[in-house]
Amino acid sequence: MNYPVWDVAFGAGLLIALVSVLHVFVSHFAVGGGLFLVVTEHRALRRGDAGVLAWLRKHTRFFVLVTVVYGAISGVGIWFTIALIHPSATSSLIHAYVWGWAIEWVFFFLEIAAALFYMYGWDKLEPRLHLWYGWIYVIAAYASMVIINGIVTFMLTPGKWIETHAFWTGFFNPTYFPSLAVRTAIALALAGIYALLTASRIRDVELKGRMVKWSVAWILPALATLPPSIWWYIRAIPPELWASARGAMPTATRYAGDAAILAAVTFVLALGALVRPARLHLGYAVALLLAALGTMGSFEFVREAVRKPFVIANYMYDNSLYATPSADDQGFSVEAIDEAGVLGTARWVRQAEGAAAGREIFRVECQSCHTIDAYRGLRRLLAARGWERTRLDAMLGSLDLMHNGVMPPFAGTEAERGALGAYLATLYPAAPAEPDGQRLFERNCSVCHEAAPYDRAITAIRSFDAETATERLANLPELFVRMPDLKLSAAERAALVQWVRARFTAAGEQRAALAVRGGN
Amino acid sequence: MPHDPIPALDPIPLPAPYWLFKLLLIVTFTLHLLAMNFTVGGMVLALMARWGAARDHANRMFTDIATKLPVLLPATVTLGVAPLLFLQVIYGQFFYTSSVLIAWPWFLVLVLLTIAYYGLYYVSARTHREAGAGRSVLLGSFLLVAFIGFVYSTNLTLSQTPAAWSGKYFAGPAGWNLNLSERTLVPRYLHFFTAAVAVGGLLLMLMAWLKRDADAGYRRALFQYGGKAFEYASMAQFAVGFWFLASLPREFLPLFMGDNALATALLVTGMAAAAAAIVVVARALHGEDYRRTALSATGLTVAAVAAMAILRDILRDEYLKPYFHPERFVVETQWTVLPLFLGLFLGGVALWLVMVMRYPFTGGLNETRDGAK
Numbered sequence: 055m056n057y058p059v060w061d062v063a064f065g066a067g068l069l070i071a072l073v074s075v076l077h078v079f080v081s082h083f084a085v086g087g088g089l090f091l092v093v094t095e096h097r098a099l100r101r102g103d104a105g106v107l108a109w110l111r112k113h114t115r116f117f118v119l120v121t122v123v124y125g126a127i128s129g130v131g132i133w134f135t136i137a138l139i140h141p142s143a144t145s146s147l148i149h150a151y152v153w154g155w156a157i158e159w160v161f162f163f164l165e166i167a168a169a170l171f172y173m174y175g176w177d178k179l180e181p182r183l184h185l186w187y188g189w190i191y192v193i194a195a196y197a198s199m200v201i202i203n204g205i206v207t208f209m210l211t212p213g214k215w216i217e218t219h220a221f222w223t224g225f226f227n228p229t230y231f232p233s234l235a236v237r238t239a240i241a242l243a244l245a246g247i248y249a250l251l252t253a254s255r256i257r258d259v260e261l262k263g264r265m266v267k268w269s270v271a272w273i274l275p276a277l278a279t280l281p282p283s284i285w286w287y288i289r290a291i292p293p294e295l296w297a298s299a300r301g302a303m304p305t306a307t308r309y310a311g312d313a314a315i316l317a318a319v320t321f322v323l324a325l326g327a328l329v330r331p332a333r334l335h336l337g338y339a340v341a342l343l344l345a346a347l348g349t350m351g352s353f354e355f356v357r358e359a360v361r362k363p364f365v366i367a368n369y370m371y372d373n374s375l376y377a378t379p380s381a382d383d384q385g386f387s388v389e390a391i392d393e394a395g396v397l398g399t400a401r402w403v404r405q406a407e408g409a410a411a412g413r414e415i416f417r418v419e420c421q422s423c424h425t426i427d428a429y430r431g432l433r434r435l436l437a438a439r440g441w442e443r444t445r446l447d448a449m450l451g452s453l454d455l456m457h458n459g460v461m462p463p464f465a466g467t468e469a470e471r472g473a474l475g476a477y478l479a480t481l482y483p484a485a486p487a488e489p490d491g492q493r494l495f496e497r498n499c500s501v502c503h504e505a506a507p508y509d510r511a512i513t514a515i516r517s518f519d520a521e522t523a524t525e526r527l528a529n530l531p532e533l534f535v536r537m538p539d540l541k542l543s544a545a546e547r548a549a550l551v552q553w554v555r556a557r558f559t560a561a562g563e564q565r566a567a568l569a570v571r572g573g574n
Numbered sequence: 575m576p577h578d579p580i581p582a583l584d585p586i587p588l589p590a591p592y593w594l595f596k597l598l599l600i601v602t603f604t605l606h607l608l609a610m611n612f613t614v615g616g617m618v619l620a621l622m623a624r625w626g627a628a629r630d631h632a633n634r635m636f637t638d639i640a641t642k643l644p645v646l647l648p649a650t651v652t653l654g655v656a657p658l659l660f661l662q663v664i665y666g667q668f669f670y671t672s673s674v675l676i677a678w679p680w681f682l683v684l685v686l687l688t689i690a691y692y693g694l695y696y697v698s699a700r701t702h703r704e705a706g707a708g709r710s711v712l713l714g715s716f717l718l719v720a721f722i723g724f725v726y727s728t729n730l731t732l733s734q735t736p737a738a739w740s741g742k743y744f745a746g747p748a749g750w751n752l753n754l755s756e757r758t759l760v761p762r763y764l765h766f767f768t769a770a771v772a773v774g775g776l777l778l779m780l781m782a783w784l785k786r787d788a789d790a791g792y793r794r795a796l797f798q799y800g801g802k803a804f805e806y807a808s809m810a811q812f813a814v815g816f817w818f819l820a821s822l823p824r825e826f827l828p829l830f831m832g833d834n835a836l837a838t839a840l841l842v843t844g845m846a847a848a849a850a851a852i853v854v855v856a857r858a859l860h861g862e863d864y865r866r867t868a869l870s871a872t873g874l875t876v877a878a879v880a881a882m883a884i885l886r887d888i889l890r891d892e893y894l895k896p897y898f899h900p901e902r903f904v905v906e907t908q909w910t911v912l913p914l915f916l917g918l919f920l921g922g923v924a925l926w927l928v929m930v931m932r933y934p935f936t937g938g939l940n941e942t943r944d945g946a947k
Contacts, residue, residue, distance in 0.1 A: 056581045056582055057581050057670055057671055057674060058671060058674045058675065058739075058743050058747070059674075059747065060674045060677040060747070060748075060749045061747040061748045061749070062677075062748075062749075063748065069681075119692075119695060122648060123648075123688065123691050123692060123695065124688060126648065126651060126652070127651065127684055127687055127688045127691065128684070128688070130651065130654075130655060130658075130684060131684035133658070134673075134680060134681060134683065134684055135681065137662070137670055137673060138673055138674055138677045138680065138681060138749075141581075141666075141670035141671075141673075141674065142584075144662070144670070145584045145662070145666045145670065146584060146586060148584075148659070148662045148663055148666065149584045149586035149587070149588070149589065149663065150586055150589075152589055152590075152659060152660075152663050153589060153590075153908055153911040153912055153914070153915045154911070155659050156598075156656070156659060156915045156919070157911075157914065157915050157918055159652075159655050159656050159659065160915075160918045160919050160922040161918075161922075162652060162655065163652045163653075163922060163926070164922055164925060164926060166648050166652050167652075167926055167929060168929065170645055170648070171929055171933055175933070178933075178934055179933075179934070183932060186932075187929065190925070190929065219586065220910075221589075221908050221910060221911050222910060222911075376585075380585055381585075382583070382585035382904075383582075383585050384582035384583075384585075386582070401578065401579055401580075401581060402579065402743065404744065417747075
């Protein structure tokens with residue numbers, strides 16, 4: 055609200071995801087791939103293996119074309135992109151961590167210079183000096199990851215920084231070391247995975263077989279260390295955040311599952327490369343690369359998803375509002391905006407009334423994550439819920455409870471909330487339907503509750519007899535003060551209770567409980 | 575618009591004094607400018623050589639320059655990251671806003687730069703097989719880079735004219751704006767572009783000096799082609815510079831006419847350094863003392879570029895006077911990190927110098943391939 059909002063029709067969040075996933079997939083290769091080159095060169099020199107050296111020379115060129123060109127430019131690209139979509143958050147990161155970024159820049163500069171010397175040096179340097187440039191590259195590249203890791207993990211788990219605002223407190227935060235372990239493993243695995251691309255093109259069959267095996271020898275051990283380091287990482291994430299990936303937030307849960315499956319696929323494909331290493335096809339290496347890209351992309355999506363509703367956890371929401379008011383925040387906190395209003399605070403809005411005001415509020419408050427018709431498109435999401443106006447208004451009052459608190463609370467006055475409701479209601483037709491318990495649950499309750507026997511709503515409904523349960527559902531805020539007042543009709547309530555009771559019979563519950571325990 | 579469109583200051587204090595960021599911004603920006611000038615000027619002169627501007631050795635010159643571009647472009651990018659970083663610390667309110675206003679062109683900078691960069695590698699690889707090959711691809715890369723420069727001029731002019739923001743934003747919040755109505759845009763862009771051609775000429779003079787193992791005829795041709803480009807572009811720069819000056823809002827002109835002693839001195843210094851460089855090169859153009867000429871021209875050019883970089887900063891602050899209040903910055907220096915950065919920065923520069931010195935260039939500036947031929 056402090057800065058103008060860039061209206062990206064297909065979704066600002068999607069653009070960030072696209073730029074950053076492709077960047078990290080290359081930047082981790084940049085870290086591991088340098089070590090791969092230097093270690094492999096060292097070994098080949100010791101053995102006097104001219105064939106390997108000839109391949110490494112070509113592989114270096116591929117490495118530079120991927121990492122120094124695409125990797126470096128897309129890294130700057132992330133800066134450009136986040137500054138366009140989250141200027142306030144970028145400004146926070148810059149103010150808190152400019153010296154971290156500046157240190158990273160020193161390593162970045164050395165890294166690029168050393169990579170170029172190393173590549174051009176194949177023709178001109180005696181081996182020891184060539185390796186010297188290579189090692190400078192390796193150290194500088196790893197050092198830049200050591201720095202960036204501090205800032206990226208800070209965004210998820212700032213820890214005590216929230217109170218102290220001290221550089222190192224936020225830097226060495228609770229997920230710093232586990233995340234570094236995970237990223238180091240990924241970097242080493244990617245070194246081998248990318249190497250298979252050029253190794254698959256080696257003509258000499260004997261050499262190709264050896265290089266494929268050597269590349270796989272980087273992938274398998276690195277991937278094998280992932281499960282314990284991921285476990286360590288997950289343990290360091292506050293459980294209430296991690297709950298998102300365990301069912302409470304459908305997308306985070308799906309990406310966590312995808313990451314696990316794709317990591318296993320990557321492992322199996324890498325193992326499969328050993329079956330006939332001398333005949334490894336480029337297509338196979340590309341498939342392996344894509345599986346790894348999928349794994350990494352899903353992992354980064356989970357990390358971003360569990361952080362929601364924050365862009366910097368417990369400090370700034372995804373829509374750039376501060377989580378708690380401070381003396382210098384110029385009124386850009388939820389509390390202050392509840393008083394002063396969105397249209398009274400945001401600097402880049404047009405004053406309007408009714409649904410038109412709602413449109414403006416949507417732009418400055420919701421658009422950093424949502425679009426109308428594309429990525430996280432509200433027309434589709436709302437049409438699936440089919441809320442009529444009163445229900446929609448009630449839901450807007452408890453946005454911050456939805457899907458394990460994935461959204462910030464609505465910030466603004468009562469009238470503005472009404473205006474937003476009026477605008478959103480214009481996006482889809484809300485057709486009244488015959489009461490159907492399952493549909494009622496899916497359309498309403500499921501934004502916060504899971505259809506699972508351990509869920510509080512399910513246990514509560516089942517703890518009463520049908521009649522009492524039906525009666526109690528009439529006044530939801532009385533059951534729990536933060537529940538939206540959905541004003542369910544008597545018929546709707548009865549249908550809902552009937553469905554819950556039928557679905558969660560004793561036998562069904564037992565089955566579900568077993569499944570849940572197995573899943574954990 | 576009921577509200578002041580200038581975004582509020584970030585509530586997190588500055589992690590070092592304002593002047594330090596300003597100093598780092600100007601120093602790193604000057605380095606970035608020099609690298610950018612080498613890159614863009616090198617592209618222009620390589621292309622012009624192939625189109626007949628160089629009388630002899632056109633293909634060889636084209637190849638010689640083209641093989642350096644894949645090193646010069648990343649130098650420009652890496653040296654550009656630092657000023658971008660420090661700019662955001664002190665001018666974030668203005669820079670983020672103007673970036674959002676021209677979001678798509680600004681975002682496309684990275685996409686186009688990647689394409690241009692791959693183009694340079696392609697050209698460099700082609701010329702290894704056939705001298706002077708890859709002209710049309712280099713032209714493509716050059717056009718992309720020239721457009722990127724234009725987007726930069728657009729963003730920076732827009733960032734210092736907040737009065738234009740609201741109208742532009744609400745007319746097109748999708749970020750497809752440019753800033754074509756800005757009077758200073760074209761002369762400012764041309765001012766940068768002309769400087770790039772001049773410094774490209776300097777690059778060739780430096781190459782002529784450093785290519786000690788090349789034959790005398792080629793070195794002379796390289797030196798004279800570069801020297802002429804340097805002279806013509808520098809002379810044209812006086813005209814373009816006056817056009818830029820004349821396009822500035824009237825109220826700023828007295829700044830350079832004595833009202834601001836530093837600005838006046840810098841303008842005089844910059845112009846005098848450029849004029850002196852023209853004289854030095856003109857007198858030595860047909861001589862053989864490449865080293866002395868190239869080094870004196872380099873010294874004078876660096877002085878002129880640094881003076882202009884500071885002048886540009888003074889001008890920005892003048893534009894932003896009603897909106898920008900550095901005295902309001904709250905400063906809490908991060909003493910536990912700042913010395914670490916300064917130490918690593920100096921150490922990094924030292925290591926880079928060692929890397930450069932240990933590398934056997936065998937007679938050429940960043941001469942990485944020719945020696946092997």
